[in-house]
Amino acid sequence: MKKVKTNFTPKLLVSAISVIIAGTSGYANALDAKISGQLNKAVMTMDDGDKTTAAIVDVVNSSTRFRFTGSQEIDPGLTAGIIWETEYRDTPSSQVGVSDRNHGDSPTMHERHANIFLKGDWGKFSIGQGNGAANGASEVDLSGTTVASYAEQEDVGGAIKFVDKTTRMPTVSIDKTKSSFDFESRHNRARYDSPKLGPVTLAVSAGTKSNNDVFSASASASQKIEGMKVAGTLGYSALAQGGATGTRVRTGGSFSVLSDEGYNFTLSYVKQTDGAVNGNDPSNYYTKVGYITGKHAISATYSDTSDLLNKGDSSTAYGAQYVYKPVGWAELYAAVKVHSLDSKAVGLTNVNDVIVGLFGSRIKF
Amino acid sequence: MTSFNKTKLGFLVFTTCFLTACGGESLTYESQNEIPSGPGLFSGAEGGYTKSIDLKSNDNQESYQEFQAFNQWKANKEKDPEFQEFLAWQKWKALKKQNK
Numbered sequence: 001m002k003k004v005k006t007n008f009t010p011k012l013l014v015s016a017i018s019v020i021i022a023g024t025s026g027y028a029n030a031l032d033a034k035i036s037g038q039l040n041k042a043v044m045t046m047d048d049g050d051k052t053t054a055a056i057v058d059v060v061n062s063s064t065r066f067r068f069t070g071s072q073e074i075d076p077g078l079t080a081g082i083i084w085e086t087e088y089r090d091t092p093s094s095q096v097g098v099s100d101r102n103h104g105d106s107p108t109m110h111e112r113h114a115n116i117f118l119k120g121d122w123g124k125f126s127i128g129q130g131n132g133a134a135n136g137a138s139e140v141d142l143s144g145t146t147v148a149s150y151a152e153q154e155d156v157g158g159a160i161k162f163v164d165k166t167t168r169m170p171t172v173s174i175d176k177t178k179s180s181f182d183f184e185s186r187h188n189r190a191r192y193d194s195p196k197l198g199p200v201t202l203a204v205s206a207g208t209k210s211n212n213d214v215f216s217a218s219a220s221a222s223q224k225i226e227g228m229k230v231a232g233t234l235g236y237s238a239l240a241q242g243g244a245t246g247t248r249v250r251t252g253g254s255f256s257v258l259s260d261e262g263y264n265f266t267l268s269y270v271k272q273t274d275g276a277v278n279g280n281d282p283s284n285y286y287t288k289v290g291y292i293t294g295k296h297a298i299s300a301t302y303s304d305t306s307d308l309l310n311k312g313d314s315s316t317a318y319g320a321q322y323v324y325k326p327v328g329w330a331e332l333y334a335a336v337k338v339h340s341l342d343s344k345a346v347g348l349t350n351v352n353d354v355i356v357g358l359f360g361s362r363i364k365f
Numbered sequence: 366m367t368s369f370n371k372t373k374l375g376f377l378v379f380t381t382c383f384l385t386a387c388g389g390e391s392l393t394y395e396s397q398n399e400i401p402s403g404p405g406l407f408s409g410a411e412g413g414y415t416k417s418i419d420l421k422s423n424d425n426q427e428s429y430q431e432f433q434a435f436n437q438w439k440a441n442k443e444k445d446p447e448f449q450e451f452l453a454w455q456k457w458k459a460l461k462k463q464n465k
Contacts, residue, residue, distance in 0.1 A: 036413030146397040225389030
């Protein structure tokens, strides 16, 4: 008995799709598809006041990832395209701790973006996994040092636990007490971005995250004005968690200015309103001052998250960072920061500060 | 300062920032936490590997004809005795597996 063989190959499929697109639209002449990516690795030192150790980490500020993008004008004034981006985080800097230095060392691919879009003079419509309309609204930053430190402080060292000074026992991890509350991040959604209205772009999205409905909106502006660059975003998100938990609402934003001389200033503030009757309603602010000269950028940061784990808590971090960018595709960086927790909660009144160092490099390929 | 006042102050700062920015020239903000634009280690100045597919090329037209021929063959194959024999063999194989 002979098996029937076909000569249908993937190459043939691509060609067929291309010709069908060309035939049906009557407009498309060429389709551009692009693959790009980066690796971001560092040595992270950790000192919880009781033990000092180090780990090799993938830096979650801008993790190791790659993406496929492509777009094509399918009709006069109408472009269709895709963004598919996935990350591959081996021992992520947000999950490694003093006693867990190999956390996540069997990594898997993790979806970041998988969405299609249509855009024209009327704006842009996207559907699929991707940024909610306000994702990134707390992270606008022109300092040139975000690869080393940015508003989401728990992305580096977030799993390190504060240690009680007396008992020398670990208590809560930094990420239980600290957050930038960045507007529900990425999720499956439908999103509309307006065209630029003066300097402002508006965006709205609706979708689901962890089986909860989420709605987001933002207003962004970025402009060059005399002697400086200015960028800022206002954001809003509502995550309907249902039941006693209620709807979690986040409002706030961030802005950053960079002078032609290289001086820069960044401010972020987000307030979360919990739907629960006795919710903590936490908030976070983050500030950064910096200076960029040639291939070098330095900055200093301070941030404070209030009321996240317990009402009255204050989880602060201050630090300094340096980034050297010798060529367009490589950055070398060093950062150090100190996390402190001021709490009146039982077991958390007398904890050591945590000192985190980061020495790494991001390479785009 | 109460949290309500903090929020109000924040919105005031942002609104001022937006209004200030109205007078300047356009700038595209790019988050530095994303894969940066610009050159790549292997990909050079382009910053990525780009595959341009010429949708009107002769190669694609030929491939499309090949694709159409394949479709025609697929549509006709059900009448082919050899293909019928192949389907019967598949059915027999499935039954044999089921009866094991």
